[in-house]
Amino acid sequence: MADILVAGAGPAGSLAALLLARQGARVVLADPGRPVAPRCESLAPAARALMAGLGLEPVLAAARLGQPAAMALSWRAVPEHRRFGAEAPWLLSRPLLHAGLRAAALAAGAVALETRITRLETGRARTADGGMLEPAVILDARGRAAGGLRPLAPARAALPFAGSAPEGAASMGIAALEDGWIWWAEARGQRQGIRVAAPATLSGMDGTARQDWLQAAHAPGLPDLSACSAGRPVPAGLAAAPETQPAPGVIRLGDAALARDPVAAQGLLHALRSASQAAAAAATLLWHPGEAGAAEAFLRLRHQADCEAAIAATAAAQAGQARHATPFWRGTAPAPEAPAAPPRDAALRLAARPARVPLLAEGHIRWTRGLELDATGQPLARVGPYPAAALLAALAAPGTAPELAARLARLGPATAAGPVIAELLRIGALVPGAVTPA
Ligand SMILES: Cc1cc2nc3c(=O)[nH]c(=O)nc-3n(C[C@H](O)[C@H](O)[C@H](O)COP(=O)(O)OP(=O)(O)OC[C@H]3O[C@@H](n4cnc5c(N)ncnc54)[C@H](O)[C@@H]3O)c2cc1C
Structure with missing residues (x-):
């Protein structure tokens, strides 16, 4: 009998299965094994x-197609060519990444089950052929196919395309269009990308109409797409499950929990991060059931x-767009404003309590033992190298930002103090104003 069933062997499911198998859990990784769409994705x-x-x-190295040195942007009023430096994203082959992570999970001891999971509930999962599995914990990593996601932003559909390109250095670009945007990448003689729009724009189009619509895209810097073929549209809007633990012992992860809009290019990062968090929560339920409440929280x-x-990343990615003022772009949410930095001589106090x-x-x-922010209830176990208890002791008395940073610098690495004060200001843990004595 399996301890853990992971439904879905995409990046999130395979990584969670791998981490749990490495810890010694008996893991079944179920996926129907349909061919993965041959898309190129950028990895943060x-x-x-x-x-x-x-x-x-x-x-990652086996799935890597290339690393562009710069990005062509036709997004603001003037076209740009932005160099990345050391922080350049990698272009990855989606099928190779999926296959590599799945193989690593199986090598770590997870057992593959080639089937579709049709129903999940506490302690039970039904397979497409009518079988029943009864694991202690179920991880739902079926991506958007898990269903039950609610939109957090206007709906989007993406039309993938691919074709040949001249051999040369890897490159990529993004361009705003009247009815959406287009992203393209070139590596190893292939040009691939997605054209994104409101779903209504693509609805009712057959293959020929989609091909014509793809070819009709025009923007400064956009390469010739005449050798590219359009695939089938896929949902691409930002959407999330109301909760990641829909029933006791069932945990959603990856796109099944939060499917990001590709405009922010963070979907894989979220899938991988949420996999390690879901694996830790599953390990807690399995081996430390007394801490189930901590895992749930x-x-x-x-x-x-x-x-x-x-929501903020999607809004921020769209906010700089200045080429079109069409209904598509009017429908995008404005980017939240960053709070203004307080003056250097303003007194700051800690707006958090022990929790x-x-x-x-x-x-x-x-x-x-940690801290909970007064304004949002957000918990802090540590910030940078400083545990919450150390922050509480060092920042209990109000002071200016440089004074507080100097106090932190005495506790740990001096270079961390300034960035930690900036982070505490950003999340609202430090607010202007002296403490009124009780
Ligand atoms: C058009 C588009 C472009 C994107 N571009 C980027 C990008 O450039 N960079 C980036 O970081 N992110 C990008 N993303 C997001 C990224 O692809 C996803 O966030 C990531 O693949 C999520 O991984 P996952 O494992 O959660 O889900 P998925 O990758 O969707 O995997 C789900 C798995 O579940 C399986 N499954 C489905 N139904 C069942 C079932 N009933 N039973 C068992 N298994 C099932 C599927 O076969 C699949 O293997 C893009 C997304 C889209 C839509």
């Missing part, structure tokens, strides 16, 4: 760091923060 640098930390660089708070971050908060450490989740 933070996702590379996460994979490297797990010893999975070889999986951790997942709920993480999901809330991830949804807020995804019990969930902490992910050593592969599982437990309660620990």
